[in-house]
Amino acid sequence: MTEDRTKLHWPKLATAIRAAREARRLTQLALAELAGISEGSVQNLEDISRRPGRIPPSLAKVEPHLGWAEGSGLAILRGGEPTPAPVVHDASASLHGGPDRLRGKLPLRIVDELESDDPLLDSQVIQLPGTQGARMTVVVHGTPDATPEQIQEALLAWRKAERNLRRLSDDDGDEPQAANGA
Incomplete structure (x- = not known):
């Protein structure tokens, strides 16, 4: 630009x-x-x-x-003001077909976690190395009563874990790539 x-x-x-x-x-x-x-x-x-x-x-x-x-x-x-980021309230509702569709595809413990009222902190889809399109989906929730400091601490911990996940390599030494381009 x-x-x-x-x-x-x-x-x-x-x-x-x-x-x-x-x-x-x-x-x-x-x-x-x-x-x-x-x-x-x-x-x-x-x-x-x-x-x-x-x-x-x-x-x-x-x-x-x-x-x-x-x-x-x-x-x-350009002289304007920032726009607040949209707040995601229910990650499962935005998925195609909502939680009912998920119940048939995922273990109940995972559906329960996705439906929790805990705030969504982040999510990521990571291509698994050495596969033909297999990927891992990670959803990071906080606790409902978390302070801003605790949320930031959780996000920093997730960032470190995410970096470690990305460092995984297959036998050929290929690095995993995020499926969403991040």
Whole structure:
């Protein structure tokens, strides 16, 4: 995307990122780990004096961890405001056919977990290495009474576990790839 650099509001974006991060009680390092980027990338995004020549790819990676919808960073750069990320209330209801369809395909303990009222923190579909399209689906729930700090702690733990899952390799040394492009 080509933008006129002089018309973009870099200081406004840097201030908004820092405020959103601090509101979620995240350190720069914690945000970096959640987003899968370096701490330096977060520092650069929060540097009010910096005016990069292009939109950094790290911007899109931090948006969901700041509670922003996709494209919010660009909206701020253009003088607007961030859009709050949509809240997912019931993961099973959005699946084709809902929980009744799942009951015939999944073990009851899995359906019960998907139908729980516990907040959905994240999900991922990961291609299994050395297979012809087999994949693993992971759904990460928190506890209903979790504090923001506990939720962030759970998300950091999931990020570390996710990295370990991605490091799995088959006999040929192929790396697994996320099915959803993440």
